[in-house]
Amino acid sequence: MSNHSVFQSSPANVSRAKLFNSARLVWDLTRKDLLLFFLDPRAAVLCFAIPIILGLGFGKIFESTRDVAKTKLSMILVVEDDHPLTRQLVQAIRQSPRIGIREETRSEAQALLTARRGNVAVIIPSGMGASLSEKTQLIRSKLWQKETEPVTPAMRVIHSPEALLEASWAEGVMTEIVWKELAGKWLASLLPPGAAPSFERPFPLEQEAFPKSSASFNSYSHSFSGMSLQYLLFWGMDSGLLLLRERKRGVWRRLRSAPVPLSLLLLGRIVSTTLVAFAQVLLTMGFAWAFCGVTLQGSYLGFVIMALSASLMAATMGMLVAVMGQSEARARNLAIVAILGMSMIGGYWLPSFLLPEWVKLGSMAFPTTWALRGFEGIFWTGANLWETCRCALIVSAYSIAALVIAFWWLARQETHGILEKGQS
């Protein structure tokens, strides 16, 4: 039956036949796009492999932070003092589980910071050990007075301009170590004879991640979710650019002169892009599950819903950027800015808790943030189906809005002959 025969049918059958023909047209357009996609098998393989490679790379970078107990601050230590007390302090620093040190001279430490091969250096200045030792003697002999206290040269913490957090951490750890060492000496006279002083934390402390997950944090959960979503956006852009390429060549003229409404043409492209994107998510997260220990903490159904909504987001955003860009070069630049910006703000590269508060707040306005939240809920924090569906709904709402705007924009361009004359 041709789609035209519906016009000869009774009115009762017309809408049903139209719906059937529309669905068949969308499928025909989708099938054509899928055929084009798989006609270049190497490109298709790369399309599935790249998010896996990116996820592996980023996961490896953050893998060291997987066990919080083993988290160490890398620090350069410059020791310019040879006093026995200083040597004792350096020994305690070396044994600290919180820092990993590399001992260098002051000039080498500065060179390393300049070359960005280190973030923080602590300098123990000459005379520090003697001064602290003298102070200890005064305290132990009960002759200490504030006015007669010897001047202690300052310990210096130098750091890269962006490493304020690490500098604060170094300051805290150094203070803790020096205090522990000196407290034993200063308070020894107060303890009963023979008592072994212990200056560990005088209260119990429990640490746990919240929301709780049944598994500990796996850096690959974040990296595969983030990189997979970022690559979806690039795939969406690529698909949108294909539309512009069709428009530049005669293919668009053929498509538009065929008895196919613009809405179905766009829908066909959206469906094919979404299907390929969905396959990308399945393969990427399947790889992460099989080889990187990423486990599904949330609902299976939630994962499917979230993956579909994220794929739809990629397809519609790509379409919108392409339509707004009008030319391939303009659309590509626009898309790169949009994708990299949304990826960064959405926490695809770095976990969002590392981002400043205002960025975290602003990121709520982007669908990419909600997509990542949904994925992290599934693979990390163990969100339930309702929580995942909430994220999926928000992402889908953005997608539908993008599709409506893209359709309106393209229809407007056609109506005003902008496509024909390149006028804006």
Place this chain on the structure above:
Amino acid sequence: MRGKELWFFGEEGVSMADRFALEVDDLHVRYGHLHAVCGLSLRLKRGESLALLGANGSGKSSTLSALCGLVQPDSGSIQIDGISLTQNPGLCRSRLGVVPQDFAFYEEMSGRDNLMFVGRLYGLHGTRLRRKVREVLDFVRLADVAHRPAGTLSGGMQRRLNLACSVLHDPVLLLLDEPTVGLDMNSRDAIYQLLESLRDRGCAFILTTHQLHEAEGFCDKVAVLRKGVLIAQGTLAELARQNPQPVKKPLHPELEESRVDSVHHFAHELRGPQGTNLESVLSRILAESNAREVTP
């Protein structure tokens, strides 16, 4: 009988021969201040062919775009096979074939896959689609290379595939935008043989070309556009007797810079053997049109 096959979409009881393949009345297309098509009226019967001539920016492309529904006309009516393009665009487009100047197929896909895809857009499926694809491939003599990616075919073959994609659904009206550009003489002849065969089966054509001898040799009628106005139309004999329609001077000359319409440029753009009847007729019409330009 073959003619009947061409119009399988037609309603029963309506005499096909009585219908015009194309009726355009007082068509206006504007892009902002630019009046691209100004009051164009055309009639074309089945099996008739019309060459649309004009310099760059004269409104040829805009006319074709409006006819295939790519541009929304500001006013006027277009009827293809008696069906209004505005009221029933889907049905109208199903009776229209478009051969764009650029290759309008997917180079990565084989010729057969391209045809199968286009056929599905026009509602052909299953056995009927496969039969039509086979027939059209034989018709354009591409059956032997139908499995090859379209981008690997020669220029002439690609032009024939472009044409095949446009006639697969047996259109009543075919719009051709310079269908032989960049082809050698043999390939051009092959294209025109195919077109003549289609015309014999009742298909009407509108053809834009810069080759005067092609327009003169192949088309029944010629229409000349200048600044969006159809200044003359008819057979060569009719054109020789006609005075051009007046053209208004532009209200916004700065918007019309792209319209190169002097006689010199027009003659330079149109190529044909010197002394062609059509060339001399066009030169006279354009010269008179230039002289008779009126202030709006």
